[in-house]
Amino acid sequence: MNFEATPTAPASISPHRRPRWIREAFPPALLIGFVVLSWQVVAERSGLPAFILPSPAQVWRAGWETRDLLGPAIGTTMLETAVGLVIALLLAVAIAAMMDFSPFLRRALYPILVASQTVQILAIAPLLIIWFGFGLLPKVIIVVLVCFFPMAVSTTDGLTSADPDLIALLRSMGATRAQVWRIVRLPAALPSFFSGLRVAVTYSVVGATIGEWVGGSAGLGLYMLRSKNALATDQVFVAMLITTLLSIGLFVLVYLIERAALPWYYSAQRAEQWEETGIY
Numbered sequence: 001m002n003f004e005a006t007p008t009a010p011a012s013i014s015p016h017r018r019p020r021w022i023r024e025a026f027p028p029a030l031l032i033g034f035v036v037l038s039w040q041v042v043a044e045r046s047g048l049p050a051f052i053l054p055s056p057a058q059v060w061r062a063g064w065e066t067r068d069l070l071g072p073a074i075g076t077t078m079l080e081t082a083v084g085l086v087i088a089l090l091l092a093v094a095i096a097a098m099m100d101f102s103p104f105l106r107r108a109l110y111p112i113l114v115a116s117q118t119v120q121i122l123a124i125a126p127l128l129i130i131w132f133g134f135g136l137l138p139k140v141i142i143v144v145l146v147c148f149f150p151m152a153v154s155t156t157d158g159l160t161s162a163d164p165d166l167i168a169l170l171r172s173m174g175a176t177r178a179q180v181w182r183i184v185r186l187p188a189a190l191p192s193f194f195s196g197l198r199v200a201v202t203y204s205v206v207g208a209t210i211g212e213w214v215g216g217s218a219g220l221g222l223y224m225l226r227s228k229n230a231l232a233t234d235q236v237f238v239a240m241l242i243t244t245l246l247s248i249g250l251f252v253l254v255y256l257i258e259r260a261a262l263p264w265y266y267s268a269q270r271a272e273q274w275e276e277t278g279i280y
Contacts, residue, residue: 054234062234069223074242076219080136080208084143088200092151100159117149121210129215139211146207147200154196158189191265194258201250205243
């Protein structure tokens with residue numbers, strides 16, 4: 001008798017194996033720990049003054065001592081970031097949909113989208129402050145400008161990557177263009193959309209901080225500017241680290257939302273990985 005071999009899980013996979021998130025988080029955590037330890041050693045033994053290279057311990061102490069200032073600053077920056085992200089998301093999806101429905105609009109708008117990224121944010125930020133003042137609006141506009149492009153381009157490319165055979169099948173069954181877009185094109189674009197959103201959120205906090213740096217009345221950018229003027233380098237590091245942590249937090253949040261919204265996509269990825277390597 002001829003029995004076909006069936007794939008089995010490799011012997012290395014066991015119920016006692018560490019969870020995947022631990023295996024993925026351990027290498028960067030180890031590297032970060034090494035960098036922080038090296039930073040502490042260099043800061044202590046180099047003899048450099050604290051206003052040039054503060055140690056991690058001094059940065060932590062500066063953050064704790066200025067926590068009353070950091071709370072409102074973080075709140076202001078996150079408000080600007082959230083409003084700008086929402087507006088950029090709505091605009092990006094709307095323009096991507098219009099370009100997908102109209103080849104003429106795609107040919108007209110796509111080069112403009114690319115050209116818009118050649119304008120330096122640091123160059124346009126002072127103009128926005130002059131035009132719109134020192135309030136919330138110019139910071140939100142900067143966040144929109146920073147976040148809009150990756151989401152719009154990724155969503156547009158995702159809409160055009162739909163399976164043409166599936167589209168032809170639906171059209172042969174009498175589906176309208178709107179039905180094809182809703183059933184095929186939109187789900188096909190979601191992975192690309194979330195990829196662009198992950199890129200956008202990593203830039204969003206930096207965009208808000210740039211606006212506050214150029215002309216703000218509150219926020220992490222102003223905190224950083226005042227710390228720089230006072231030669232309080234440890235506080236500058238505090239603002240930098242908080243900005244980094246906020247960006248990472250937003251990235252992780254988008255990733256979790258993506259995993260919850262696209263279970264079919266990640267199930268297909270795991271199946272493909274199993275077929276190629278036999279390992280999840």
